[in-house]
Amino acid sequence: MKKVMFGMIASSALLLAACGGAEEEVATPEAEAPAATETAEAAAANAEIVAIIEARQDNLKEMGASMRAISESMRSGSPDATLISEKADIIAGHAATMGDWFPAGSGPEAGVETEALPTIWENPEGFAEAVSNFQTAAVAFQAAAASGDMTATGGALRSLGGTCGACHDDFRVDDD
Numbered sequence: 001m002k003k004v005m006f007g008m009i010a011s012s013a014l015l016l017a018a019c020g021g022a023e024e025e026v027a028t029p030e031a032e033a034p035a036a037t038e039t040a041e042a043a044a045a046n047a048e049i050v051a052i053i054e055a056r057q058d059n060l061k062e063m064g065a066s067m068r069a070i071s072e073s074m075r076s077g078s079p080d081a082t083l084i085s086e087k088a089d090i091i092a093g094h095a096a097t098m099g100d101w102f103p104a105g106s107g108p109e110a111g112v113e114t115e116a117l118p119t120i121w122e123n124p125e126g127f128a129e130a131v132s133n134f135q136t137a138a139v140a141f142q143a144a145a146a147s148g149d150m151t152a153t154g155g156a157l158r159s160l161g162g163t164c165g166a167c168h169d170d171f172r173v174d175d176d
């Protein structure tokens with residue numbers, strides 16, 4: 001089995017060489033080549049992680065702005081049901097994908113400014129539960145907002161805000 005695998009790897013290497021890609025022209029001494037490849041791979045992986053962190057921060061900022069707009073409208077004395085419902089849709093949309101925003105390696109060790117605490121990866125069940133509670137509250141708030149019933153909307157908004165705060169308490173840097 002081992003022999004067969006080696007044969008396959010060797011022949012695919014030959015195939016690559018036969019194709020005459022850029023690899024052939026790089027005149028790096030053999031001892032340095034693997035290190036250079038590893039560095040390039042690490043840089044590519046890190047660029048991907050940085051993009052993931054920046055995308056989630058953009059989404060979180062949009063959630064924060066949506067919550068602010070909703071609260072202001074609710075307090076204004078004449079809540080704008082259409083605006084509140086639109087913002088509720090944005091929050092529920094983000095809630096649905098939030099479980100994918102924190103892959104392993106996207107914590108402080110990525111070398112990017114992030115408020116994500118290592119507890120996210122140390123306590124994955126607790127974090128998944130916080131995401132799940134938030135998703136449930138976001139869907140309930142979306143339904144209340146769509147109904148136009150401002151009393152129900154106000155109650156659902158308080159529950160929703162509670163799930164934001166609960167997750168921040170345990171999993172986000174406390175910068176108050």
Ligand code: HEC
Pocket residue numbers: 053056057058060061063064065067091113114115116117127130131134160161163164165167168171172173
């Ligand atoms: C399951 C956990 C969780 C939930 C739920 C959650 N957040 Fe956060 N939030 C975080 C984490 C972790 C960060 C730090 C992310 C980072 O810096 O990479 C954060 C950061 C933020 C930021 C700062 C973004 C920035 O980079 O400037 C805002 C604003 C925010 N959250 C708003 C909200 C609002 C509003 C809600 C609820 C509607 C919410 N969050 C729900 C975990 C959560």
